[in-house]
Amino acid sequence: MAKTEIRMTGSGGQGVIMGTIILAEAAYEDGKHVVQCQAYGPEARGGSSKAETIVSDEKITYTKVIRPDMLLALTQVSLDKYVGCLKNNAIVVVDEEITVPDKIESLHTVYHLPILRGAEEVVKNRMSANIISVGVVNELLHVASQEAVEKAVLNHVPKGTEEVNLNALHYGAQLVQEAQK
């Protein structure tokens, strides 16, 4: 797999950092080279949080995402703040409530998905939006095998929420499949 740069953003507490850790861990377990890091500090407080992971078949030198192949945003503020300079024809995934600038719509492949509503109404766990997002990202990019992602999810979610989070993961994949129909 060529070097793939993924950026996930949302508001603090939505778990986008954990989302990127899960993706990185799954890809690492599948034998890929990975790095993961997050915006850490005052700039990440008060509304938006940014986390990144890079997956590659080759050794990764520079550790930060420069031009994401994929940007996922759960809130309007975080999209506006971190949309930055995307790679040509990148994939942009946003929650359905978010307005995407026309320029981004025309230059990139944009998915508007009901991630937050799905967490609340379908998975019935508001906290699972990040796991739905992991399902979405992996269905679009296939950075890791389904088995490795499920294992990584189970490594990181609280006891008693295993089933609901696996449902969230599958729901994320399903959202992409439906959108691509």
Added chain:
Amino acid sequence: MGKRFQLLQGNEAVVEGGIAAGMRFYAGYPITPSTEIAERSALRLPQVGGKFIQMEDEIGGIAAALGASVAGLKSMTATSGPGFSLKQENIGYAAIAEIPIVIVDVQREGPSTGLPTSPSQGDLMQSKWGTHGDHPVIVISPSSVQECYTECIRAFNMAERFRVPVIFLMDEIIGHLREGCELIPSEELTISNRRVDRSFNGTLAYAVQEGNYVPEYAPFGEGDKFNVTGLFHDLDGFPTNDNNITDTQERRLLDKIRMRRDRIQKWEEFECEDCETMIICFGGTARAVQGAIEDSKKMDFIKLGMFRPITVWPFPEEALLKIIKENKHLRQIIVAEHNDGQMLLEVQRIVEGRVPVDFLGKIDGTTITPTDVIDKVKEVY
């Protein structure tokens, strides 16, 4: 320890490296961006029969760690700039009393409390000269999560072998980075333990055998009566003003690093033998430089090389001079670091104008990128 290959944060890998090296005591006071080191030590040390103590402040942290070490346990403390400043007095104490200890400094930007969460390498000179007086010190700086593990083992080995403070100089780039790390089983590792010779040292704790530079006193409390002090001292550890003893002791302290530096220095050379521009960097900055070298190969560009001290003090100056002497294509050196030019001074001192030395630095809390490096190379070529 769990699985051999794990996705770890740099700060977590340091703790795993320490434990693999035999660390069984940690005392400190949490501070960003080093806090995960305290957190993981608190979790892991009790699992291996070790002790973790959160002290009242950073001074208490290093003091407790020194106490544990002089009593025989391999000990560590970790902090960031403000705490590193507080620990300086006791770093000197470790140097003169010859107490092994590993001090981790995950640097942050600026003086005082500065920018707590931003990457920096502004403590490079402080890591060597922060505590007063001529003193021996070894400083190691990792540039990957794997090196956080393996180099922390080496830090402990050298602290124990030479009975010196070893500074593990990290930055936020690597401290908060997650990447793959191989946790090597202990039977495959080389671990140095403190040498103890009670029959020779005994009460004369600071006596040194012929041909050696390091005293081999037993852990405090095991029966030998000796004194431990920050004053210049006689062989039994009790203070003295004798100028001959002072001179002998001070020279031995410095020589034990100076005369053994070939065993302590470690560096990486990447395509230095025929590069036109050589970039010198350390720690997390190396990742941007490696990225720039990678990018440069995709275009018709100046041939780049990287020289990276892993042991930053004592600086691998013989190795650098050898490259300068042997590489006939070399026409430019650039020192890249996240400060206002600290390693730059050392490189200029060593190079003595044989090759032009330029500088790429950042002190705004953001990181040097591969593009910054490429642009600088073009600018000064």
